[in-house]
Amino acid sequence: MTERPVLAVIPARGGSKGVPGKNLAPVGGVPLITRAIRACHGARRVTAVVVSTDDAAIAAAARAAGAETVARPAHLAGDTARSEDAVLHALAAYEDGHHVTVPVVLLVQCTSPFVTAAEIDAVTAAVTEDGADTALTVAPFHGFLWRAGPDGGHGVNHDRATRPRRQDRPEDLLETGAAYAMRSDGLRAAGHRFFGRTALVRTDPARVLEIDDPADLGRARALADLLDPTPQHI
Template identity: 45%
Template sequence: MPEILCLIPARAGSKGVPRKNRRDAGGIPLISHTIRAARAATTPSAIVVSTDDSEIVAIARDEGVEAIVRPGAYAADHSPVIDAVRHVLATRAEQGASRADVIVLLQPTSPFREPGDIDAAIALFLASGRTPICSVYQTEDAHPARMYRIVDGHLESLMPELASVRRQDLPPVYHRNGSIYVFGPAEVASGRIISDHMIPYVMPVTSSVNVDTEIDLLLVNAILEERAEAAK
């Protein structure tokens, strides 16, 4: 069986939503939703949180998963996530852990992925001959045919050939939701998690909320409150 590592990158800094990864989301820290989904998935061999935040280290350990402290050089606003991945893999190698054959990157800002999504994305990766997987959702009104640049004070359509087409007649397009990336050692070596040959794992828009702003966090809490009321 392949060694499958779920890696949850959760640095302390966030400009859009301060302390984002440990903000309250339905009565628990936002990151706890991702940790619990990973723990409930059946496929992963190990789960690791990578962070430079001592409070997130404590949350991870309280949730029963390993936390690896990330150096500040890998936790700045401009730091690529691949640096955190490489640091975790190197640290685990020093600790004597098995080499990861599959890396599953789970952003803690996506609280609505299900354990089954994680297992299904991993299965798709293995069945595809280990081609990288990226989770997406189908856009509706936020279609590039409805988008414009402003050039010399005028609107310039990104897709002029489709600018007048009815929404329901537009060709489907998909948006990365940041929820699940599955890749292997080859992508780590190349330094490219996102590439032109990824296979999509399509998720519903209702599972694709990604917390980048305070409004997103309000939406997450509203959805969680509604779910809690419905469960009573």
């Protein structure tokens, strides 16, 4: 384990319009918030886990899973609130409460149910050991992206008049949304998660899934038996 404190912050507000009660929704029989906490606890380089929430039920589940909680104020818990602001608030609360300085902070999303401890360790190591300022999980992506416009669809990452083979195209990498690591001082100064040199930590594209709507939740539940290394239990 690294000697420098590494704090994992899991934002988990109570309000969710797409999937009501999303952060407590079970996947593989275990609430999403609990799955994220377990992944953080399994990461060797993480020294503390804090859940930032405005919801009493989420806070209770987080504490039952062994995480600390920080009460998120209302102005950081609305639909337009930024994850970075929740992380900064939780970071300050943790440092004040424990009388420590945390040089590296993580943002781990419980809406990515298949994030692993190894991925969390990898983004941490990119910052604590490899000299990156920030790091995030990414997965190879080979699709042709299109965007609708007033004159019809047009290619985003390709010229629609040219259809090169996959092996002839530059590799694109998809941000998975699962785990991010940041130098705390840089996050405070920049106010966003992608300052300085950003390391890209490759992950298995088969495990990439973000839960934004009921269909995503259904897919996660269907995949849990295949993607969970061992059955999880509450």
